[in-house]
Amino acid sequence: MIQLKNVSFSFDKPLFQQLNLTFSAKRIYGIVGADGSGKSTFLRLLIGIYRPTEGKIERSDQLLYGFVSENMGLYEEMNVMENLLFFGQLYGLSKEESRKRSEELLAWVKLEPFATRPAGKLSGGMKRKLAVIRAIVHQPHCLILDEPTYGVDPVARQEIWALIKKIHQQGTTILVSTQYLNEIAYCDEVLFFHQGKLLTKAPPAELMEQFPYRVLSLSEEKRLQLKDLKQLRQMEGVLDAYFRGTELILLCEDPQAVKRAYEKERTDLQASDWIEIEPSYEEIFVSLMKRGGGNLGD
Amino acid sequence: MIELDSLAKRFGSFWAVDHVSLSVGKGEIYGLLGANGAGKTTLIRMICGVLTPTAGKGQVLGLDLRREQLKIRQQIGYMSQKFSLYRDLTVEENLLFYARIYGVDRPKERIASLIDQFSLHQVKKQLVSALGTGVRQRVAFGCALVHQPALLILDEATSGADLFTRRLFWEHLYQLAEKGTTILVTTHYMDEAERCHRIALLNRGKLIAEGKVSELKKGVQKENREKSSLEDVFFYYMNKKREA
Structure with missing residues (x-):
């Protein structure tokens, strides 16, 4: 048409x-x-x-x-x-x-x-x-x-x-x-x-279907702070991390690797504190943008 | 920080806020979600001490909603969609003006720190009328925080802002909450409501549901046997009320 x-x-x-x-x-x-x-x-x-x-x-x-x-x-x-x-x-x-x-x-x-x-x-x-x-x-x-x-x-x-x-x-x-x-x-x-x-x-x-990353949510009992969030963002294989209410949402390539690496920083966190969730359109958009060489404006 | 007990406001025969009880703790980000006419603004105006309730009682920052309205007004920070900035003053002058109104100690130092915090260096000598919406929003945010209020009220403060501006804005909010500021947000955007620690759904003046977003979603999921978005939750409670 x-x-x-x-x-x-x-x-x-x-x-x-x-x-x-x-x-x-x-x-x-x-x-x-x-x-x-x-x-x-x-x-x-x-x-x-x-x-x-x-x-x-x-x-x-x-x-x-x-x-x-x-x-x-x-x-x-x-x-x-x-x-x-x-x-x-x-x-x-x-x-x-x-x-x-x-x-x-x-x-x-x-x-x-x-x-x-x-x-x-x-x-x-x-x-x-x-x-x-x-x-x-x-x-x-x-x-x-x-x-x-x-x-x-x-x-x-x-x-x-x-x-x-x-x-x-x-x-x-x-x-x-x-x-x-x-x-x-x-x-x-x-x-x-x-x-x-x-x-x-x-x-x-x-x-x-084609979303190449995995999305993790950290249980809300383990409240992390903004400085933890910034630290997580710096980690290899982490595309994005942000707070959504009482949850922490993390976008990464390999959940196991991130969990293992972060356990060294925060010994109080266990693998079971993280659950994998389905991506929302926001995560899809963010991933497309980062791959497209764009930035988030920050 | 906020304790409302059956708070109500009537205009003529219309109950704009119909006996609402809720409580918001220190460092919490609490969202009020509702359609136009649900009573969000009337409720906010009572909490700010600019509108006297018809019935019920409440405390804000330990102050009585009826008897200590002036003190409440002096101690809270407020930002609305309209921003209330002086367009023919510069960024710095606006901040200084609000600092003086609120009687801030050492105002120059305070506004220097706000200019830092909100990356306003490059525009501090510019008139507000010359700025884009995003920058103006940061200035308004600075003005609302100039007296370091223990309670910050955001009345649809980010409507019209795009996704990325909102993301940055929310990082500031989480930072403030971490340091103990209590934040009350009204919005009609689901993605914004999802970022609150707890939300209340308002419909026709009544509080029809309250809780963490994840809990509200789980509750509705049980009934509908389907994955529910916050939008589904919103309409579930609205329709349920209508049927009852």
Whole structure:
């Protein structure tokens, strides 16, 4: 559906280099990375707001997009229905079609009672939902959402994802960027960006399977201190160590070697104090970043 | 450090905080997790001594929530999402201003140490308005700590910060906690809540679950017979409450 062929892009500095990527129809793609990692630029490149410095982007014929930017761009003085109708007509729907479609979409997100409320007076979560349905009044093949869950509470976040899945079920391809790593689980494929580089593009399950490290958690009774943590980070074969509440999480290549080496430092620790746990997406991201030559910003 | 006994706040006929009891010990990082309107901010405002409870009682740092509000305000550190920095003052001036407000002994020495701790050397002479969000956050953090408070309250202080900024920020928090500072955090991010030593889930003003994240997860796992994320835990308790 969308194909990037040897695409490079520079802004103030070179961002993406020699990207060869394919986006297929009817999948959900998650675009993940911190602020300034290049997520938004990448999305803008895909929909043609920016043009590649080199290479080309091929799109299937008559591909219709819907796009919601991070700040949504709602007309705050217009009411909810007017926002939808206005977009419907921009996209060339007749007044009648436009109204019918708007009513249908309002029902999807249960915003009918707010149809006459100015968009500016909606809650943060409602605004996000309105922005998303407004981008699909013309039934696009591909919907691109730039951080649709940014800054909203957990309940609204869940509702927005329910809406995204519903749109996907109607046969729409979704590209969605996020900073929240747990949202990766909802995607068919994930693209990790860091400091303007694409680190990987793969299905989440594949990332889990191919994760080359082991994750250990130290039992919470053996409270370690920050100085221990820093010492652990310096050890050979340790990729990362950090506190998560009362747990200490350690990323390493060889758990046995680390345990043996650390026992010499802390004689009160036994092998059984460590348990091996499954990696979370945070650990996967950290490992990809370190291998990609990036740093954590510290 | 914080002891709340059936604390409540009513606005008209609406109980924003509906008889909440909890206790937070010295050096503990305690998280309040809830959706918008769950009562987090109202609860925090009572703990800070800026809002008088309708019912119930409580102590903060051994001071009474009703009778000693001013003393409480002087002794805690507070940082919100909005940062409350003076944009047309420099970094150093902001720190000095807060040091004077709180009556810090030898303010110059104190702020020099904060500038060190938060790597603010290069920007100390710059106006706050010229700084990026990440740096501004470190300055606000410094201001909240200028009087070395025994209790630090962070009201969605890191929302909007990205994963890596949050990671660094949390290392500072663990360090403070190790030295005995008690920290109360409100958040609606699961990854942040997971970093607290203990959390409370709030819904419609009520405390609906409390404990270590690992224990809460285990509890829900038993019921659902599936591996549970903190998000699953959150919705499990929210829905359970609705059914009851």
